[in-house]
Amino acid sequence: MPTVWVLGAGQLGAMLKQAAYPLALRVEPVEPESEQLPAIKDGDIITVEREQWPDTAVTRHMSQQSGFMNADIFGKIADRFHQKTMLDTLGINTAPWRSVEVDTQAESLHAALGPDVLLKRREGGYDGKGQFWLYQNQGLDVPSDWLGTGIAEKKIPFNEELSLVGARDKDGNKVFYPLTLNLHRNGILMASLAPLARVDHLQGKAESMLGKIMDAADYVGVMAMECFRVGEELIVNELAPRVHNSGHWTQAGACVSQFEMHLRAVSSLPIKAPEVRGQSVMINVIGVERETNWLKIPSTQCYWYGKDVRPGRKLGHININHPKKSAVQTALNELRHLLPENYGDVFDWVKEELAKL
Template sequence: MPTVWVLGAGQLGAMLKQAAYPLALDVVPIEPDSEHLPDIADHDIVTVEREQWPDTAVTRHLSSQVGFMNADIFGKIADRFHQKTMLDTLGINTAPWRSVELDTKAEALHAELGPDVLLKRREGGYDGKGQYWLYEDQGDEVPSDWQGTGIAEKKIPFNEELSLVGARDKDGNKVFYPLTLNLHSNGILMASVAPLARVAHLQPMAESMLSKIMDSANYIGVMAMECFRVGEQLIVNELAPRVHNSGHWTQAGACVSQFEMHLRAVSGLPIKAPEVRGQSVMINLIGVERELSWMEVPSSQSYWYGKDVRPGRKLGHININHPQKKAVQLALSTLRKQLPDNYNDVFDWVDKELKRI
């Protein structure tokens, strides 16, 4: 079997490595600023855990390999201008937008996009970073450092945020996980719930949209599509050409996790429709100290990334899964007591959504 090299050595790379053992694959995450250039064989595979990376000797070396998967797609998706252009070209719903040029004025953006306009950096920006709101009633102007560096989007009055994680192999075969409901706070994913019977009727629409995106790029591997639900329509917010935080629940809740599915696809192993196991909830651990008591929560798996604790930083996650919803709710009530008070709103949201299922 080939070695699978991963550009990036964060938590996603670590979880890809963990998922590789049952497949007899050797997965090697590589730090972009490493001083050592790995010896990559012609039949080896290079994949990523991030859609952007700094220009270093290692990243140039990895991205120049014959086995570098999806090389043509990263520039289109990492740059929001090209990502939005691609979605428009494919006829896929996304928020109305305009490029922020050197001479773009707030007045013109409001005239086209409405009173509340969200600026997003063309490149970079995640977990709520790289964004700036323009409010017409406050007389906001486009900041000088945003001129020529961003896009502007119309504010979407959405009902809720959903995501779809799918995978495609080299022959064009595709599989999908159920739509996942997500809660964000200040742009950071706090919790995910899947599956949800009440949004199952939107699954064909979501699969059709993501299929068109992956097929148009001849994409191989796992891709995530974040959407706003507006009534009975889905509007694409962001794409991620990699495994994704909103798919972490699949580690406990599906017969093949998103990490194993990605490795199967890029290495040429068979992909299969992921059988879903019971009810899943994922809680992100943001800016909190580690507690060993998390390991005692019933029906759960805890993941700790080994990072230094900082406010707003993703440090781990806990997956809760059980065939019976009551068991999931019991685990959540136990976990609520072990996390800071600022998580009360998160648990209230999850509790409300589980009661709606």
């Protein structure tokens, strides 16, 4: 088996390495700022845990290798201008948008996109960073540091946020996980819930959209598509050409996790439709010290990333899975007492959504 090198050594790289063991694959995450170049051999595979990386000796070395998977797609997706252009070209629903040029005025953006306009950096920005709201009633102009560096989007009055994680192999075979319902607070994913019977009728539409994107890019591996649901329509918000936070529930809730599926695809091992096991809820642990009593709760799996604790930082996640919703709810009730009060609305949201299933 070849070595699979992962550009990026954060939690996603670590979970890819964990998923590799049953496949007898060697996975080696690489820190982009490392002073030592990885010893990549002919036949080795290079994949990523992030779609953007700094220009360093390591990243130049890895991106020049013949085994670097999906090399042509990262620039198109990491840059929101190119991502939006690609979606428009493919005829896939996305929020109406405009490029923010060096001479763009707020008046022209409001005329094209409405009174509430969201500016997004073309590159960078995650977990709510790299965004700026331009409200017409506040009389704001486009900040000077946004000129020539961003795109502008129309505000979408969505019903809820859904995501789809899928995988494609080198032969064009594709598999998909169920649509996942997500809750964000200040742009940070707080909780995910899957499967969701009430959106089953949108599954085929979502698969067609993501499948079209992966085929057009000749993409190999796992890709995530974040969407707004507006009535019976899906509008793509963001794409991620990698394993994704909203797919973490698959570690407990599917026969093949998104991490194993990605490794299967990039290393030419068979991919298969993931059988879903019961009801899953994923709770992100944000800016909270580790609590070992989480490990006592039935029906849970706890992942701690080993990072320094800082406000707003993703430090781990907790998967809850059981065939019976009542068991999932019992676990949530126990967990609620072990997380800070600001998680109250997160648990309320999950409880309300479970009741709709």
